[in-house]
Amino acid sequence: MKAATAPVQRPSDARLLVVDACGRLSQRPRSALAETLAPGDLVVANDAATWPASLVGTHVATGSAIEVRLAGRASLVADDVETFSAVVFGAGDHRTPTERRPLPPALTVGDALALGPLTAHVIKGLGHPRLVELRFDDDADTIRAGIARHGRPVQYAHVETPLALWDVWTRIAALPAAFEPPSAGFALDWRMLDRFAARGIAFATLTHAAGLSSTGDPALDARLPLDEPYVISATTVAAIAAARRRGGRVVAVGTTVARALEHAAARPGGLHAGSGLADNRIGAATRLTVVDAIVSGTHEPGTSHHALLAAFVPASTLARVDAALDAFGYRTHEYGDSVLIERAHERSRGDAETSRCRAVAAEAALAA
Amino acid sequence: MTHSEPARTALRVAVTGGTSGLGRALVDAFAARGDAVAFVARDAARVRAVAAAVPGSHGIVGDVADKDSVHAIALQIGGALGGLDVLVHNASTLGPVPLALLADTECEDFEQALATNVLGPFRLTKALLGLLASSARESRDRGVVVHVTSDAAVTPYAGWGAYGASKAAFAHLGRIWHEELAPHGVAVIDVDPGDMDTPMHAAAIPDADPATLKRPRDAARELIERIDRERAAPRMADAR
Numbered sequence: 002m003k004a005a006t007a008p009v010q011r012p013s014d015a016r017l018l019v020v021d022a023c024g025r026l027s028q029r030p031r032s033a034l035a036e037t038l039a040p041g042d043l044v045v046a047n048d049a050a051t052w053p054a055s056l057v058g059t060h061v062a063t064g065s066a067i068e069v070r071l072a073g074r075a076s077l078v079a080d081d082v083e084t085f086s087a088v089v090f091g092a093g094d095h096r097t098p099t100e101r102r103p104l105p106p107a108l109t110v111g112d113a114l115a116l117g118p119l120t121a122h123v124i125k126g127l128g129h130p131r132l133v134e135l136r137f138d139d140d141a142d143t144i145r146a147g148i149a150r151h152g153r154p155v156q157y158a159h160v161e162t163p164l165a166l167w168d169v170w171t172r173i174a175a176l177p178a179a180f181e182p183p184s185a186g187f188a189l190d191w192r193m194l195d196r197f198a199a200r201g202i203a204f205a206t207l208t209h210a211a212g213l214s215s216t217g218d219p220a221l222d223a224r225l226p227l228d229e230p231y232v233i234s235a236t237t238v239a240a241i242a243a244a245r246r247r248g249g250r251v252v253a254v255g256t257t258v259a260r261a262l263e264h265a266a267a268r269p270g271g272l273h274a275g276s277g278l279a280d281n282r283i284g285a286a287t288r289l290t291v292v293d294a295i296v297s298g299t300h301e302p303g304t305s306h307h308a309l310l311a312a313f314v315p316a317s318t319l320a321r322v323d324a325a326l327d328a329f330g331y332r333t334h335e336y337g338d339s340v341l342i343e344r345a346h347e348r349s350r351g352d353a354e355t356s357r358c359r360a361v362a363a364e365a366a367l368a369a
Numbered sequence: 370m371t372h373s374e375p376a377r378t379a380l381r382v383a384v385t386g387g388t389s390g391l392g393r394a395l396v397d398a399f400a401a402r403g404d405a406v407a408f409v410a411r412d413a414a415r416v417r418a419v420a421a422a423v424p425g426s427h428g429i430v431g432d433v434a435d436k437d438s439v440h441a442i443a444l445q446i447g448g449a450l451g452g453l454d455v456l457v458h459n460a461s462t463l464g465p466v467p468l469a470l471l472a473d474t475e476c477e478d479f480e481q482a483l484a485t486n487v488l489g490p491f492r493l494t495k496a497l498l499g500l501l502a503s504s505a506r507e508s509r510d511r512g513v514v515v516h517v518t519s520d521a522a523v524t525p526y527a528g529w530g531a532y533g534a535s536k537a538a539f540a541h542l543g544r545i546w547h548e549e550l551a552p553h554g555v556a557v558i559d560v561d562p563g564d565m566d567t568p569m570h571a572a573a574i575p576d577a578d579p580a581t582l583k584r585p586r587d588a589a590r591e592l593i594e595r596i597d598r599e600r601a602a603p604r605m606a607d608a609r
Contacts (some may be wrong), residue, residue, distance in 0.1 A: 050500075149441035149448075
């Protein structure tokens with residue numbers, strides 16, 4: 002796959018590779034997502050707005066230039082903005098691929114970091130030379146103002162143009178919570194929400210603090226995604242229950258939605274409204290209990306996003322998906338094309354549906 | 370208390386132009402009844418002063434007319450309030466001062482009036498729409514966006530060209546937003562508070578007798594009553 006290099010959220014030629022529950026592939030224009038889903042389905046999106054989480058500044062003790070990328074926060078409580086986990090790079094900016102970015106100077110507890118109008122102190126190391134917990138010195142309003150005005154969106158070398166906040170906020174961005182955009186939501190606009198409603202497709206949101214997708218450091222990348230706080234409202238829990246009752250599918254827009262819903266559902270008492278800290282990893286061994294289908298960007302094998310798709314379909318189907326994305330020239334990364342993957346019958350509903358898929362396959366073979 | 374009413378849920382309110390005139394009176398009045406208020410204004414010292422004078426309010430320094438500032442403002446509003454039930458677009462500019470005939474109005478002054486009175490509020494509503502809609506989904510009440518307009522938006526007063534034309538566009542913008550956002554539980558209303566004793570009025574009509582003008586405090590009270598009525602009004606068939 003090739004990288005999408007222009008920060009256009011909804012290019013008119015964006016494509017959607019659809020994988021149905023029998024593993025059959027088809028292609029649609031992504032703008033036809035509403036027409037691809039079925040009446041009765043429920044679409045759940047992550048409405049997190051994205052912080053400008055890249056803060057350039059100076060490691061005060063050495064005078065070295067650094068870039069701090071805010072990466073995590075314990076909760077989404079409004080005034081809980083003093084303490085963040087963060088990945089720290091040495092000099093340079095997004096135009097240098099992260100894997101070639103120098104380490105920051107050795108960071109020790111108590112070190113001051115001058116970040117534009119803000120000052121932060123390292124309060125804890127997190128087991129890697131780049132990963133620390135830091136605390137800003139100011140009150141919440143001043144911290145938010147400082148980040149809002151000094152920060153830039155976290156950005157990678159495949160997009161050269163400096164990003165503005167409007168490039169990374171989805172159309173439905175609400176509470177500032179994410180450190181990188183929940184970019185599957187780039188597919189949505191308000192016209193599409195109206196079309197969902199017109200087709201009897203329900204829509205709900207949750208807020209999940211999507212974290213960094215890459216640091217360029219293999220040891221650190223293996224720890225991604227870090228723990229991510231989320232909030233699920235009673236309205237959304239009720240919408241999921243209603244979709245279940247009418248036999249509709251729960252369609253997660255983005256891996257963060259799948260992670261939050263499956264984490265919440267796995268807690269004692271099952272899915273209920275409230276906040277949580279997602280520390281789960283979704284992969285081939287995961288038994289999905291809430292999410293029936295996922296809209297996601299196209300991800301390269303080896304990433305945690307790609308691994309998550311293995312919870313929906315067997316490895317053989319995922320291999321066919323990867324081959325199709327390559328063969329048809331789908332664009333990858335946050336401004337790229339998308340997939341809609343329905344959980345395979347054989348991974349959810351048992352033998353009856355699996356044999357129905359076999360019948361479908363046999364029919365198709367006969368027709369061909 | 371001798372009778373029990375269900376406790377009113379505190380609103381989350383944002384007001385632009387919150388350090389003087391009607392905006393300041395709204396910040397005071399919302400805060401006085403326990404609502405969470407974030408306000409926006411350009412002058413950092415005045416923002417600090419009002420934030421210090423009104424406990425629990427959140428002062429945000431920014432210029433709504435500046436495209437590059439709008440998302441930073443929206444981020445601070447959402448971050449401070451954790452949601453948004455009411456957005457009051459109160460900040461505005463007269464255009465050229467002293468007021469000028471259209472024939473004497475510099476294009477740049479007219480552009481500035483459009484940026485402050487039309488494009489800025491458009492951008493800010495757009496940046497806050499996710500927050501307004503998600504708050505409305507979680508509430509029985511409607512979200513409310515207020516466009517503070519003027520009789521100059523309706524009546525063509527000579528000498529009020531940049532202001533009147535931009536306010537007319539602003540009012541109509543609100544009416545179209547209202548049609549489009551109704552299914553999402555957000556009402557957009559325009560309100561003419563009348564001639565008030567404010568710095569802006571003094572700039573426009575320096576020799577007006579303040580005693581003949583409405584006090585911003587009274588206009589703020591009326592506006593909040595209207596907002597409460599709009600919040601409680603029945604919603605159209607929900608987008609969900």
